[in-house]
Amino acid sequence: MDQQEIDRLINDIQEYLNQVGEHKETHGPSAGNLKEVGQEDAETGLFISAPSRNRMERFLKYSPFASYAVEALTIALFTAGILVPFSSWPRTLMFLIGVLLFGIFTITVLLSLNARIQLLVQIESNTRRIARQKEKIARVLDRIRIE
DSSP states (O other), X not given: OOHHHHHHHHHHHHHHHHHHXXXXXXXXXXXXXXXXXXXXXXXXXXXXXXXXXXXXXXXXXXXXXXXXXXXXXXXXXXXXXXXXXXXXXXXXXXXXXXXXXXXXXXXXXXXXXXXXXXXXXXXXXXXXHHHHHHHHHHHXXXXXXXX
């Protein structure tokens, strides 16, 4: 992941946390809206939509199988190219190099997407944890101000 992408992601998360903090300040917890706070707890720190999260989980579940399939396809095509070569060696060589590049590129893409999604899910869970801690601190500070 590039440094620019990481910086942009961190800025997006900080903006989200600031928006949540501003929303909490304007609609802060009080004795009358405890049910409202409980509903907001479930959404605190979430910045990935539910459909996207489902797709990411599905990708994380099936990406190892996709990698194995690409590996098997690459090995099968490479073996077929060796055992039954084309009419000329340049064609055979180009086919074998193409198969190897296809396999390497596809597996690299699958692994990098898997790593990025796992990183994003980890960042979201950390953000959720931080938002919960900020909410607890705000509640304690609110109680101190009331007393």
